[in-house]
Amino acid sequence: MRRSPDQRDDDRLLREGARRFLEETCPWTPCPPDEAAQDAARREMAQLGWFGLGLPEALGGAGADALQALAIIEEAGRVLLRRSLAADVLVAPRLMRDVGGALASLAPGLAAGTVRFALVPENPGTGIGATRTGSGLRLDGRSALALDAGRATHWLVEAGGHSPNGAMLLCVEAHPAVVEMRRLIDGRTGAVLTFDGLALPAEAVLATGHEAVARMAEIRDCAVAALVADSYGALAAGLDLTVGYLNQRRQFGQTLGSFQAVQHLMADAFCDLETLRSLLLWTAAALDGEPAERRRAARTAKVTLGREGLAAASRLIQASGGIAMTEEYRVGHVYKRLQVAAGLHGGTEAQIRELATATLSPEGRPDDEASAA
Amino acid sequence: MRRSPDQRDDDRLLREGARRFLEETCPWTPCPPDEAAQDAARREMAQLGWFGLGLPEALGGAGADALQALAIIEEAGRVLLRRSLAADVLVAPRLMRDVGGALASLAPGLAAGTVRFALVPENPGTGIGATRTGSGLRLDGRSALALDAGRATHWLVEAGGHSPNGAMLLCVEAHPAVVEMRRLIDGRTGAVLTFDGLALPAEAVLATGHEAVARMAEIRDCAVAALVADSYGALAAGLDLTVGYLNQRRQFGQTLGSFQAVQHLMADAFCDLETLRSLLLWTAAALDGEPAERRRAARTAKVTLGREGLAAASRLIQASGGIAMTEEYRVGHVYKRLQVAAGLHGGTEAQIRELATATLSPEGRPDDEASAA
């Protein structure tokens, strides 16, 4: 486990390479590029090795850790890339490494870019149920919003309500008929999947019972880490843009950036933003550690994304003024990106509630915080 | 019912007279004046007619309404008067007007200043119980913190847990043996009363059952209105003082008041403060109206006192800097005054919880808010 993303030279090279590629090939534009262009960019990412990066060497990968995967996701956030990389860069390689089996056979396709995963979370209200049949399984129920599920070749589906009784983690080949597309406010595309007795082969099952519950928790924590990395990238690029604008735009005979009120607004945004990054690094380090700390880190980061992160995005708009209200300007899109991130994988109040449960029970905080008195 | 404290000339005269008297006779000093001086000032207040003001004309009073009583209390807040006037200026006259009976016989003493009341709220944890005996009643239990109870001649005691079963509102002659004095952080004095079978005559009972519950609610709302009036006065005087200081004190070659960050801090404090005053005026108007609106107004004002009011006091300290950290300077005392006010008669979270209950039930908000769609 590493605790900083700056320790090794190859980290820096990876990040700089990713930034250069993304800025050149996928620079931000107010309207999303067409599907063909996005597909082409994705093929180039495969050639750059992004999807093989996190695969273990035994599966032909580079064995990269979470910090490196999240660095790429953060860079994609900077250009507000309309495709989510979380499933293919972070989650699927981990699962292939740790679960293996039928899933691992998809590794070459993942690395080559022909296999594309989407994370399909269960909707806590409506639920997804998987039942064994003679030949395999049948799937019923309705998913929560799943980023890019309409473009994936494979879905990583949560089923069974997180209780070991009946919990299953599934890898399902994408099935266009069950997809309801959703255009999101930030220009990305999600989908809600409605399963009505979809028949699956037995090999679709990646884990059941307690293992499935544990894997699903891990996937969710990874998904949250990816949302935070993406959001931090989006905010950091938005902050840079805003500082440049404020130093150039004049009002009342001086630059906007010279007004103390604007300076303090930006200082507050910076405090929010760097706190988010600190929690991202904690979460990244915790992804390979104890599940309890991993969950706590991810929840904390998600709460901070929904509170301080969104507040920072609002502050960038406020400091910029009218221009940030227009669809043509990037900062409004940063705000919408954060708004979507805050709403996915459990809203802020739900995360706070879970954090309360995790930290306020008598044995809540582990020994490591020096709270044993 | 009047809806503004500025409508009538006599309101202005009353307020100006009170302010002049208080500033001359009871100006704020870092250390509370000795008891004798405070007693002497109180005798002068009686001569000015403050305690007879709210009594009905039939009891020899001036029939003033809540707005006038609260104006005096607000003015006392400006000089951070160490004695609470809520019981004698606002609550007792109302009760004498509406309940009459044995209590009304104390009216001349109240007006003359020889009878002094204190409000004794029940401690929701430990409770106070009144049980009938052959000759009268016996009182058991422990009160919440009661302002100036150690100096009063009579206590208005809540007993019976607010449920009509066994609820009683009592007027109890002060009994030094049951008093535990409490020095409060803001230089005022409170007491906790422990009743251990104290025998009372039957005439001590002012109300029982549903009427007692209703009266106690009314008393609490009046007490809250008084806390808000006092706090607003304290804050308003603190704001004036701070503006003067900021316009005079220089740092980095300019007055503190010319820094935009300081200006905005003060503008925020002013927004908080004026909102508190608006809610005070609503509560004042509502004190003579429907109980449901009265309760809602008082709770809202108390929540705002505990949140925006305390925030405003903190902002005054922050804007003033080090000087406001010293015991010699008034602004820190304003903060402590607000802290005490926020904690008395139900803390902020309790008030928020009650406000939620009052406004989030299906029939929560009455028709008047134009929400009938």
Add this chain to the structure above:
Amino acid sequence: MDAFFTDDERAFRAEIRSAIRAMLPADLARKTRAGIHLSREDMARWNALLDANGWAAHHWPEEAGGPGWTPIQRFIFEAECAAADAPPLSVFGIYLVGPTLHAFGSHAQKARYLPPIRSGEEFWCQGYSEPEAGSDLASVRTTARRVEGGWVLNGQKAWTTEGHFADLMICLARTNREVKPQAGLSLFIVDMRAPGVVLTPVITIDGGHSVNTVFLDDVLVGDDALIGEVDQGWGYAKFLLNHERTNNAQVHRSRREFERLKAFAAAPRAGGSPVLDDPAFRRRFAVLEASLSGLEATVLRVLVDQTEGREPGPEASIVKVIGSRLQQAISELAMEVIGEDALELPEAARDEEVAGWTERHLFRRVVTIYAGANEIQKTIIARSTLGLR
């Protein structure tokens, strides 16, 4: 806030309430709920219906065609309109241009322009802001050059809300460069169909079109297009700000939205219990309830002052700051209450109670920026109201 109203005012409220509910077509109420940008047609329809009762120009003086209501009565009327989900009246014609023309316009201007504003036949937009003059209006660069029989205007106006369906613009332009910036401005009436007026839509963060950039390229207006005296435009433009200080608080819309959100949160969700069963959400609603009551009480204080014939006190300066923050807080809460459904573009098919919130929420970021950014308001409060220097 019943305690603030007299018996007469309560009777007035009852009358207005039943009248509004009887007048308001259901489809207009539905459209008002569904989004923040209404079409001209919808706004005009409601305007005309109100005008039939003499209520469209409800805050104009009686001699200008207003109903002669007290400030408290106007408050009640606006509250009832909002509560019924009536479309908002156009801010520019009814609230801004009407009172300005009434106060400073010529007899001919009043006769020509006021009636079609009242009836909803003509719509106006406001040409104050420019790319380099947002909160800093004194730096307006659009020029009006004196020519035989009129003026020629050149320049660019920004953030022109409703410009794309307005018939006329009230336009601030520089008529004198020799004096200090505020002193050389004049107010003109510009026909939006005049040659040289070119309009470019600006799509805002919510994906909607309500705002425009307007280019004025050698636009000729007649002598009768000048409002009041030449070079006095700054004073006229400021007049409104002082006159309608409580309007920016948007207290009635906030109350209505809050009540709608509460009702939504109290209803059972697909496969789950109501949001309001969650104590954390209950607490947030209660805290917002307190803030909203604080704003309502503050606005009423200002209006009571006016009703009782006094100048509004210093609290009048804070309602824009507080009201705008509150509007944002309500829609932020709405986004969390609605959850993932709020993350979709408004075009997606949605439950009526969910429609409109996202669009409103995104557009709401503007309310702390426009009409003098809150930072500017705070500086004004600190300097003018508190006397900090």
Add this chain to the structure above:
Amino acid sequence: MDAFFTDDERAFRAEIRSAIRAMLPADLARKTRAGIHLSREDMARWNALLDANGWAAHHWPEEAGGPGWTPIQRFIFEAECAAADAPPLSVFGIYLVGPTLHAFGSHAQKARYLPPIRSGEEFWCQGYSEPEAGSDLASVRTTARRVEGGWVLNGQKAWTTEGHFADLMICLARTNREVKPQAGLSLFIVDMRAPGVVLTPVITIDGGHSVNTVFLDDVLVGDDALIGEVDQGWGYAKFLLNHERTNNAQVHRSRREFERLKAFAAAPRAGGSPVLDDPAFRRRFAVLEASLSGLEATVLRVLVDQTEGREPGPEASIVKVIGSRLQQAISELAMEVIGEDALELPEAARDEEVAGWTERHLFRRVVTIYAGANEIQKTIIARSTLGLR
């Protein structure tokens, strides 16, 4: 935050934890819990106990008598001290004067002054602030006039914490009026018992005495009292700010107080259920937990940078702002959790778990003011870190 620690660091933590718990006298832990201002005697006792292990000057370089720990090890040590309710070390001697003398003092000064700081035999105070120079240190007016064999100091120092029990003061004084304000300052060592040093206590808002005003009236100090070069004092004074950027975050005290408060809130109350049964309080604790973790992670980021040999990144500038707000948020919550018992003066007899909170809470208003008010910090962040201009 186990994930941030290596196995070696975890072993180090276990070792430190048991050592501290074995060393710390129970009465010192109790006094630390009971209030914010400790006596010199109590602080000295703990200082000496630590020094016996070589741990008192734990962040000094090894050659100055420090234990040679990495920044992460120091973090762990401080966390364990706070968690055990060990008295804080004197900020001035250990944290401020020691490193300053080590960096800029003469050999003789180091030999004379460093050992008694380490051992807790001599206490220092800081003579930087003045009545007219709080956050604006460059306006220091205290003068040091060159005389035969030394300097004569005149002036007035304000907010001198621990001055009433300090042996020595590190004093910023003006030695040159001919240059720009920052350039003409020098640092001196002043014996608090020297003739002309007069001290007046300042009672703070919490009713306690930890702060003083110090008058310097023709105080004569020797040549050897000057630290480093004449007129270079500004640079020396700034050195510490850059060197100990994470100290002001007070993250360990905040964590310890938060855990204590949580334990108190989880316990049954007289005649009632635990505060933590109330979902509103649970939510507030959870939100603070998130903020505190954010601060811890940020401090650790800075220390990891140092440990791995890099300059701390821009995040180092934010920990004072965030940490001070958090300290206040924790004690504000404490006041509500404790309720009416928190409104009494500390002298009143109280439950040990309740004692100290009110005093701490009131005194805590200072943390957003001292060590460069947060407004100043934000301006520095905006200008230096973000490059706004």
